[in-house]
Amino acid sequence: MRHIETVFSGFGGQGVLFAGQLLAYAGLAEELYVTWIPSYGPEMRGGTANCTVILSEEKIGAPVVRNPSAAVVMNSPSMEKYELLVRKGGLLVVNSSLVSRKSNRDEVQVLTIPASDIATELGNVRIANMVLLGAFVEATGIVALDTVKQQLNEHLSERQRKWLEPNYTALQRGSELALEPSTV
Amino acid sequence: MTEDVHIEASEIPEAMERVYGYPESLTRVATHYCPGCVHGIIHRLVAEVLDELDIREETIGVAPVGCAVLAYNYLNADFVEAAHGRAPAMATGIKRVNPDKVVFTYQGDGDLAAIGTAEILHAANRGELITTVFVNNAIYGMTGGQMAPTTLPGMVTTSTPTGRDCTLAGYPIKMSEILAQTAGAAYITREHATDVSGIHRTKKAIKRAFLAQIHQLGFACVEVLSTCPTNWNQDPWEAMQWAKEQMGAYYPVETFKITDAVKTLKV
Amino acid sequence: MARQLLKGNIAFAEAAVRNGLVAYFGYPITPQSEALEHLSGRMVEEGRTFLQAESEVAAINMVYGAASSGVRVMTSTSGPGLALMAEGLSYIAGSEVPVVVVNMMRGGPGLGNIQPSQADYLFMTKTAGHGDFHPIVLAPSSVQEIVDMVGLAFKLAEKYRTLVIVAGDGAIGQMMESAELPSMQQVRRTRPDWAVTGARDREPNVITSLYLGAEKLEQANLRLQKKLTEIKANEVRYQLYQTEDADLLLVAYGTAGRICTSVVREARRAGLKVGLLRPQTLWPFPEARLAELAGQVSGILVVEMSAGQMLEDVQRAAQSHAPIRFYGRMGGVIPMVGEILEHLQALADAVIQ
Ligand SMILES: Cc1ncc(C[n+]2csc(CCOP(=O)(O)OP(=O)(O)O)c2C)c(N)n1
Ligand code: SF4
Ligand SMILES: [Mg+2]
Numbered sequence: 001m002r003h004i005e006t007v008f009s010g011f012g013g014q015g016v017l018f019a020g021q022l023l024a025y026a027g028l029a030e031e032l033y034v035t036w037i038p039s040y041g042p043e044m045r046g047g048t049a050n051c052t053v054i055l056s057e058e059k060i061g062a063p064v065v066r067n068p069s070a071a072v073v074m075n076s077p078s079m080e081k082y083e084l085l086v087r088k089g090g091l092l093v094v095n096s097s098l099v100s101r102k103s104n105r106d107e108v109q110v111l112t113i114p115a116s117d118i119a120t121e122l123g124n125v126r127i128a129n130m131v132l133l134g135a136f137v138e139a140t141g142i143v144a145l146d147t148v149k150q151q152l153n154e155h156l157s158e159r160q161r162k163w164l165e166p167n168y169t170a171l172q173r174g175s176e177l178a179l180e181p182s183t184v
Numbered sequence: 185m186t187e188d189v190h191i192e193a194s195e196i197p198e199a200m201e202r203v204y205g206y207p208e209s210l211t212r213v214a215t216h217y218c219p220g221c222v223h224g225i226i227h228r229l230v231a232e233v234l235d236e237l238d239i240r241e242e243t244i245g246v247a248p249v250g251c252a253v254l255a256y257n258y259l260n261a262d263f264v265e266a267a268h269g270r271a272p273a274m275a276t277g278i279k280r281v282n283p284d285k286v287v288f289t290y291q292g293d294g295d296l297a298a299i300g301t302a303e304i305l306h307a308a309n310r311g312e313l314i315t316t317v318f319v320n321n322a323i324y325g326m327t328g329g330q331m332a333p334t335t336l337p338g339m340v341t342t343s344t345p346t347g348r349d350c351t352l353a354g355y356p357i358k359m360s361e362i363l364a365q366t367a368g369a370a371y372i373t374r375e376h377a378t379d380v381s382g383i384h385r386t387k388k389a390i391k392r393a394f395l396a397q398i399h400q401l402g403f404a405c406v407e408v409l410s411t412c413p414t415n416w417n418q419d420p421w422e423a424m425q426w427a428k429e430q431m432g433a434y435y436p437v438e439t440f441k442i443t444d445a446v447k448t449l450k451v
Numbered sequence: 452m453a454r455q456l457l458k459g460n461i462a463f464a465e466a467a468v469r470n471g472l473v474a475y476f477g478y479p480i481t482p483q484s485e486a487l488e489h490l491s492g493r494m495v496e497e498g499r500t501f502l503q504a505e506s507e508v509a510a511i512n513m514v515y516g517a518a519s520s521g522v523r524v525m526t527s528t529s530g531p532g533l534a535l536m537a538e539g540l541s542y543i544a545g546s547e548v549p550v551v552v553v554n555m556m557r558g559g560p561g562l563g564n565i566q567p568s569q570a571d572y573l574f575m576t577k578t579a580g581h582g583d584f585h586p587i588v589l590a591p592s593s594v595q596e597i598v599d600m601v602g603l604a605f606k607l608a609e610k611y612r613t614l615v616i617v618a619g620d621g622a623i624g625q626m627m628e629s630a631e632l633p634s635m636q637q638v639r640r641t642r643p644d645w646a647v648t649g650a651r652d653r654e655p656n657v658i659t660s661l662y663l664g665a666e667k668l669e670q671a672n673l674r675l676q677k678k679l680t681e682i683k684a685n686e687v688r689y690q691l692y693q694t695e696d697a698d699l700l701l702v703a704y705g706t707a708g709r710i711c712t713s714v715v716r717e718a719r720r721a722g723l724k725v726g727l728l729r730p731q732t733l734w735p736f737p738e739a740r741l742a743e744l745a746g747q748v749s750g751i752l753v754v755e756m757s758a759g760q761m762l763e764d765v766q767r768a769a770q771s772h773a774p775i776r777f778y779g780r781m782g783g784v785i786p787m788v789g790e791i792l793e794h795l796q797a798l799a800d801a802v803i804q
Contacts, residue, residue, distance in 0.1 A: 036627040061713030299506035
């Protein structure tokens with residue numbers, strides 16, 4: 001059964017909420033049940049932001065989980081918070097540009113991706129979220145990368161449109177890196 | 185906010201005069217305010233005044249519901265947290281049973297000029313011996329940038345997406361002008377905290393407002409034109425200029441009421 | 452209409468627009484301000500009335516005024532705001548005008564915080580204001596359900612000339628899920644004959660909750676009670692999940708209710724025969740069905756995001772048929788599946804031989 005519970009976490013402004021939404025849109029486009037729920041509150045200001053996204057063939061009960069089957073962590077505080085919470089056999093995608101520490105969980109699949117550096121190379125550090133999402137989608141296969149691209153095209157805001165192509169590239173680069181042995 | 189740099193008075197060589205320091209009335213924690221937010225500056229002014237008047241230990245503050253809801257984390261004094269808009273009523277209760285203490289409210293424009301209009305007006309009208317610091321940033325900061333009663337005509341907010349249409353949403357309310365009409369008010373002034381001289385003037389006004397209370401001269405309120413870069417979608421510098429020019433044009437920086445007794449106070 | 456990914460707050464606000472909402476009056480408060488923000492744009496686009504009031508006290512009385520004129524009107528708020536509305540809610544109940552209020556519950560008491568909570572249960576169902584009355588209280592557990600319940604709320608409010616509260620919580624407001632919005636309905640042009648619209652060619656209408664003289668007020672109260680009895684008889688709603696063969700029963704609503712569907716699945720995988728009763732109306736409460744189920748099962752676990760408020764209704768309805776236990780989290784903490792399972796297992800160990 002296609003089913004995944006994942007947390008996207010990082011600083012406010014790193015686009016974790018949008019990355020999560022994009023995954024949810026892609027899930028919906030592939031006719032899965034989806035929920036997306038953000039952390040909200042004054043602590044969002046300047047602090048960390050996160051969202052939980054669930055995609056499933058089954059109707060979704062709890063929209064939040066203690067032990068997600070995957071986590072995408074964009075900064076060190078997120079790594080500290082979620083590294084140990086990911087379920088055994090799950091997936092941890094780490095933005096190694098901002099998280100220097102290696103994960104020592106060996107019962108979890110860990111992808112180490114210098115997403116912020118790649119994004120900077122592509123001309124906009126703020127698309128690091130797409131690099132990581134690309135890797136996540138490739139590693140889990142929960143939805144097709146093409147679906148994500150389609151949904152990106154539909155939901156990227158007017159202001160961000162000029163970044164559509166770089167966003168595509170970022171997704172692509174991420175998905176390629178997920179397959180490279182050095183990443184794993 | 186960065187780590188504090190704290191120099192004890194004893195560490196300063198005798199030949200040197202201490203000209204600047206961290207106010208005792210300010211706690212040493214990083215605030216939750218956004219970069220460029222003026223709340224932090226105004227907190228500091230209040231703290232300096234409490235220090236200079238040596239009243240920190242005699243003072244009870246009333247925090248609002250708004251971005252300054254956690255003022256008690258930053259101002260090192262006894263504090264209560266009021267319901268939205270009710271700070272002047274709570275301050276009244278505190279002052280009436282502690283007439284020898286110094287009681288002040290710190291309120292935003294949503295808190296004071298919308299939901300709490302009745303409380304502030306009647307506290308002023310009773311000549312309640314409290315001091316109010318009124319931070320006007322023309323928006324609801326805490327809840328995500330909705331229109332405040334003080335929002336300027338045409339200003340875009342999250343609840344006036346095409347700009348404030350005053351014929352439907354009402355006109356920006358000039359609270360200081362209104363409060364000045366009450367017989368109980370002793371000192372009502374509007375200042376701004378958008379440049380150095382404005383900040384200095386604001387501090388003097390806050391000090392005068394506390395002194396008015398200490399000398400039992402009546403109700404005192406200092407309105408401070410302020411910024412909310414986050415919800416105005418401006419950078420801090422831009423926001424300062426906007427507050428000074430746009431808000432200043434609608435809300436004149438002026439003393440609207442000052443009794444003779446308050447005038448003679450030495451600040 | 453296609454299914455789309457929608458945030459709860461936007462979804463219920465848009466559903467109200469499409470159900471022919473004529474006027475919205477509100478005051479910003481987290482976790483539902485996005486609804487007010489959405490309506491600030493949409494209502495104006497549609498040429499309808501949107502007004503941000505100076506307080507919730509004003510907002511509910513604006514709503515009271517518009518409702519007296521017989522139009523579809525609504526407000527939305529959260530705990531601290533609902534508390535301020537209590538005055539208006541009581542007048543609305545006393546003068547029998549149809550009103551819909553959405554309450555996105557947050558942690559209390561006092562300013563509390565803005566995280567999801569279910570601690571306004573007793574307030575909404577039993578003591579929403581002074582005097583003898585109950586609003587109908589609807590409890591959605593998904594974005595689709597809050598969309599549907601807004602439509603239902605207007606119908607019930609108008610059918611019974613009563614107050615209806617749609618009781619969500621911060622999680623439902625902030626969550627995005629796929630949902631289908633209703634199609635756009637025309638605004639109703641006619642006004643009911645009791646409404647104040649100007650007494651042209653008819654006797655004046657008066658909307659009031661004032662009845663001088665004890666007998667007169669008692670008569671008015673008796674009429675109100677009769678209506679409430681009718682609502683109790685006709686409008687109970689709930690959802691059952693895997694209760695047919697259940698040995699154990701979970702009772703939970705809203706966000707806690709949907710979490711408990713996950714609990715049921717996991718518990719069944721572990722061999723526990725568990726079912727769920729999820730009340731969709733908190734008032735009227737599904738007492739009769741609960742009493743039946745209490746006779747069938749060996750134990751009941753009530754799960755709430757509060758100290759145990761619905762619990763009182765469950766205890767009253769189930770009487771002593773089955774032992775009842777409670778698990779709740781407060782202050783905005785969402786109970787997790789694992790925690791609930793532990794409590795369920797403990798109950799099973801205690802009651803199942
Ligand atoms: C009864 C009630 N209604 C609404 C709110 C939500 N609320 C919290 S702060 C606020 C407005 C704050 O704006 P302002 O007073 O201007 O302060 P700022 O954040 O701009 O400094 C509102 C509406 C609340 N806490 N209580
Ligand atoms: S939201 Fe506005 S008022 Fe609040 S802390 Fe940020 S800048 Fe200051
Ligand atoms: Mg403000």
